[in-house]
Amino acid sequence: MRRPPVVVKMVGITKKFPGVIANDNINFEASKGEIHALLGENGAGKTTLMNVLYGLYRPDAGEIYIRGKKVIMRSPNDAVGQKIGMIHQHFTLVPPFTVTQNIILGLRFPKGVLKVEQAEKRVVELSKKYGLKVDPRAQIWQLSVGEQQRVEILKALYRGAEILILDEPTSVLTPTETQDLFKTLRSLAKGGATIVYISHKLDEVIEISDRVTVLRDGKVVATKRTSATNKRELARLMVKREVIFRLKRPKAKLGRPVLEIKKVSALSDRKLLALKEISLSVCEGEILGVAGVAGNGQRELAEVIAGVRKAAGGKVIIKGEDMTNRSPSEIVEAGVGRIPEDRIGMGLITDLSVKENLVMETLQDFSDRVFFFPKGVFLNHAAIDNHADELISEFKVITPSKEALTKTLSGGNLQRLILARVLARNPKILIASEPTRGLDVGATEYIRRKLLEQKKGGAAILLISEDLEEILTLSDRIAVMYEGKVMGIVPARKAKIEGIGMMMAGTPLSKIKG
Amino acid sequence: MRILWPVLSILMALGIGAILIAAAGVNPLTGYYHLFYGALGDIHAISETLWRFTPLLLTGTAVALAFQCKFWNIGAEGQMLIGATVATFFATSFIGAPSWFLIPLVIVAGFLAGALWAAIPAILKAKFGVDEVVTTLLGNWIILYFVAYLVEGPWRDPTSMWPESPAIADSAVFPRLVSGYRIHIGFIIAIFFAILFFIVLRKTTWGSQIKAVGANPRAAGFMGIKVTRVLITVAILSGGIAGVAGVNELCGTHFHMKGLGFFGGTGELSWGYGYAGVFIAMLGGLSAIGVPLAAFFMATMIQGSRAMYRATGVPSPFFYAMEGIILVCLLLGIFLTYYRIRRVKG
Numbered sequence: 001m002r003r004p005p006v007v008v009k010m011v012g013i014t015k016k017f018p019g020v021i022a023n024d025n026i027n028f029e030a031s032k033g034e035i036h037a038l039l040g041e042n043g044a045g046k047t048t049l050m051n052v053l054y055g056l057y058r059p060d061a062g063e064i065y066i067r068g069k070k071v072i073m074r075s076p077n078d079a080v081g082q083k084i085g086m087i088h089q090h091f092t093l094v095p096p097f098t099v100t101q102n103i104i105l106g107l108r109f110p111k112g113v114l115k116v117e118q119a120e121k122r123v124v125e126l127s128k129k130y131g132l133k134v135d136p137r138a139q140i141w142q143l144s145v146g147e148q149q150r151v152e153i154l155k156a157l158y159r160g161a162e163i164l165i166l167d168e169p170t171s172v173l174t175p176t177e178t179q180d181l182f183k184t185l186r187s188l189a190k191g192g193a194t195i196v197y198i199s200h201k202l203d204e205v206i207e208i209s210d211r212v213t214v215l216r217d218g219k220v221v222a223t224k225r226t227s228a229t230n231k232r233e234l235a236r237l238m239v240k241r242e243v244i245f246r247l248k249r250p251k252a253k254l255g256r257p258v259l260e261i262k263k264v265s266a267l268s269d270r271k272l273l274a275l276k277e278i279s280l281s282v283c284e285g286e287i288l289g290v291a292g293v294a295g296n297g298q299r300e301l302a303e304v305i306a307g308v309r310k311a312a313g314g315k316v317i318i319k320g321e322d323m324t325n326r327s328p329s330e331i332v333e334a335g336v337g338r339i340p341e342d343r344i345g346m347g348l349i350t351d352l353s354v355k356e357n358l359v360m361e362t363l364q365d366f367s368d369r370v371f372f373f374p375k376g377v378f379l380n381h382a383a384i385d386n387h388a389d390e391l392i393s394e395f396k397v398i399t400p401s402k403e404a405l406t407k408t409l410s411g412g413n414l415q416r417l418i419l420a421r422v423l424a425r426n427p428k429i430l431i432a433s434e435p436t437r438g439l440d441v442g443a444t445e446y447i448r449r450k451l452l453e454q455k456k457g458g459a460a461i462l463l464i465s466e467d468l469e470e471i472l473t474l475s476d477r478i479a480v481m482y483e484g485k486v487m488g489i490v491p492a493r494k495a496k497i498e499g500i501g502m503m504m505a506g507t508p509l510s511k512i513k514g
Numbered sequence: 515m516r517i518l519w520p521v522l523s524i525l526m527a528l529g530i531g532a533i534l535i536a537a538a539g540v541n542p543l544t545g546y547y548h549l550f551y552g553a554l555g556d557i558h559a560i561s562e563t564l565w566r567f568t569p570l571l572l573t574g575t576a577v578a579l580a581f582q583c584k585f586w587n588i589g590a591e592g593q594m595l596i597g598a599t600v601a602t603f604f605a606t607s608f609i610g611a612p613s614w615f616l617i618p619l620v621i622v623a624g625f626l627a628g629a630l631w632a633a634i635p636a637i638l639k640a641k642f643g644v645d646e647v648v649t650t651l652l653g654n655w656i657i658l659y660f661v662a663y664l665v666e667g668p669w670r671d672p673t674s675m676w677p678e679s680p681a682i683a684d685s686a687v688f689p690r691l692v693s694g695y696r697i698h699i700g701f702i703i704a705i706f707f708a709i710l711f712f713i714v715l716r717k718t719t720w721g722s723q724i725k726a727v728g729a730n731p732r733a734a735g736f737m738g739i740k741v742t743r744v745l746i747t748v749a750i751l752s753g754g755i756a757g758v759a760g761v762n763e764l765c766g767t768h769f770h771m772k773g774l775g776f777f778g779g780t781g782e783l784s785w786g787y788g789y790a791g792v793f794i795a796m797l798g799g800l801s802a803i804g805v806p807l808a809a810f811f812m813a814t815m816i817q818g819s820r821a822m823y824r825a826t827g828v829p830s831p832f833f834y835a836m837e838g839i840i841l842v843c844l845l846l847g848i849f850l851t852y853y854r855i856r857r858v859k860g
Contacts, residue, residue, distance in 0.1 A: 306736070307738075308735060308736050327738065327740075328735065328736060328737065328738040329738035332738055338736075340736060345730070345732055345733065346732055346733050346736045347733065347736070348733060349726050349729045349730045349733045349734065349737075350729075350730070351729035351730065352725060352726060352729055356722060356725075356726075360722065360726055360734075360737045360739070361737045361738055362738075363719045363722060363723070364719065366719075367719050376719060377718055377719065377720070378717050378718055378719070379717055379718060379719055379721075379722065
């Protein structure tokens with residue numbers, strides 16, 4: 001059998017950042033028609049390597065060959081010229097623009113005449129061909145994260161990408177959506193495209209890739225044919241230690257229901273009914289998992305409870321008190337900890353320092369009486385510094401200093417920071433939306449352990465996650481949402497994947513049994 | 515970077531300014547000697563420079579405060595003028611009132627007028643998402659022509675050659691700090707607001723909230739900060755400080771409410787100091803330390819350019835050129851901070 005030609009070849013790539021060597025003399029190649037996985041923990045250098053290939057970073061040393069020719073990538077424009085497309089973990093879309101406008105943004109049209117309708121037709125074609133369902137006229141801010149990713153993929157395909165780099169693509173997808181994506185990727189590879197698949201999810205890498213290159217601490221540890229390896233070996237290569245795949249679920253004494261949601265309705269950003277008279281309750285010492293495909297009202301549910309979205313009807317009862325449509329501060333005061341889905345856009349202010357982010361939610365508590373001014377006017381800098389020092393060490397947040405801008409932290413550390421801020425107040429109720437999305441094995445395990453610890457301590461936790469494995473691992477009961485309704489609630493011990501899958505697809509629990 | 519670029523911009527502008535002075539047929543060294551000597555060379559010159567520094571510090575502080583929470587207040591000019599207008603009303607109505615009553619009254623009235631005028635765009639932005647750059651900028655013209663109407667119509671002093679109001683009460687005139695020099699208590703007021711800005715930004719919960727809203731309003735809202743309230747209170751303080759700058763010019767410089775400036779785009783009373791505030795805020799990096807330095811530099815340039823004109827004939831609008839050049843250099847600096855230009859081999 002003739003070996004397919006090598007399309008991407010990177011030789012001796014080294015990229016340094018102040019204080020770290022992100023890529024250390026890396027050799028990497030990918031062939032035509034191949035799905036090549038790039039496996040490694042957060043911070044292993046996967047994304048950096050691909051950013052070098054995509055022209056976002058210039059390497060300090062090393063060479064890149066595309067289709068056998070040496071190239072220098074000055075910018076993503078050069079990469080697009082080489083028919084390389086990259087789908088980033090954090091999207092690069094313009095929120096007020098429509099899907100089509102985003103896709104054609106920056107493209108040249110013959111004679112400078114913008115032909116939006118023609119473009120729209122092609123977008124629809126492409127989206128049908130590859131099963132990337134999305135409304136071409138919807139504005140980006142109205143779409144769920146999962147839908148936004150489809151737009152990103154369409155954008156690359158629209159530009160004729162033959163080498164497609166996907167950075168943790170499934171971290172925002174549901175199991176069904178993941179399978180759809182895999183179908184898309186397989187058909188693209190079959191058609192001769194080269195796909196570089198950045199991930200830290202072993203199951204997916206095993207399932208989708210032909211070959212896998214494992215990175216650790218900026219170095220290549222191994223490149224293997226996927227068929228010649230297994231999950232356990234890859235996990236060992238990746239983290240240098242055996243990974244615990246099963247967390248022990250601690251038993252906790254079930255208390256009274258402290259979070260009750262009664263017939264709550266709410267509108268989405270598009271002013272459509274996203275929550276339809278939904279009812280749930282969570283008891284002390286319990287984790288209620290909310291499963292469902294992206295965009296079925298989970299975000300709206302979390303936001304209504306968190307106080308940042310108005311409920312159009314119904315009641316949110318916290319510790320027996322009606323807290324419907326109260327302000328975020330009041331919700332936090334009432335003992336609710338909130339871990340939002342969108343860490344960078346909502347959970348943190350990345351242009352402010354680490355210590356400021358740790359206290360911003362409860363500034364009043366970090367103020368002092370000065371002269372005749374009451375508490376709440378002047379900051380108590382000493383208290384803020386102490387608080388930051390304590391939390392940074394307790395939650396092992398890796399940061400240059402407490403004064404460092406939050407945007408310099410890695411994804412896992414951003415989540416630790418949010419967790420630190422939230423758990424510092426010992427919340428009785430915890431709303432965790434996608435708490436481990438996009439995090440590496442180590443950080444994921446850490447966050448999950450912390451959640452279980454909280455539960456053991458008697459907290460009521462509402463866990464909203466698209467990661468079914470996470471829901472099954474952590475929850476005591478599982479509620480499945482579909483189109484703004486709860487399809488059914490089942491105890492986790494009795495839950496069957498098929499049953500949950502059917503509910504996620506819109507079959508109510510009652511019909512499954514009957 | 516925050517210090518490097520403003521300093522570099524000033525140096526680059528002084529370099530380019532030298533070419534302009536040479537183009538006017540004067541040795542640049544001679545020109546700059548007269549400029550700096552005229553602005554800082556003796557007590558009298560320093561007093562004059564500080565007298566110009568006062569309104570610039572006020573408008574610079576007003577704009578920097580608003581910009582800190584990304585409320586792009588381009589309306590300091592209009593807020594100044596309305597502050598001065600309302601102050602004129604009181605200062606010409608209560609002719610017999612004593613100073614201890616009238617001076618605080620006109621300052622408070624000017625503050626409130628500027629604050630209210632600035633609150634309107636803030637409310638429009640918070641409630642309806644109306645772009646404040648447009649509303650604050652166009653608001654300037656509303657006030658400008660309203661003032662022109664007043665001083666050419668109902669308020670016109672019939673005994674004056676110029677379209678201006680009658681003189682304000684003597685008891686409303688800001689007392690001088692040192693007799694024989696034009697520096698007056700407005701200087702102390704400006705320093706007060708600059709220190710207030712410093713304290714708000716560094717020491718108060720409100721200051722933290724302002725920065726949070728400026729950096730990410732969505733996240734700020736999630737964290738329980740009342741974004742609308744922060745926006746409106748910032749606009750009120752910002753507009754109020756600009757309003758006081760107007761009172762300062764009325765009671766410390768002109769003593770009459772005046773109409774359109776020579777070039778039409780600014781008030782004869784404000785001399786464009788409201789717009790200069792935007793420049794000063796940017797040059798000062800919006801910081802409580804940088805803004806006074808930038809205002810002082812600008813005052814030096816304005817005062818010195820006039821001295822240079824008297825001594826050498828280089829036209830005094832020289833400082834406008836400097837302002838423009840520095841701004842371009844600053845923007846270049848901001849650009850270079852985000853993008854690095856490197857020579858690439860091959």
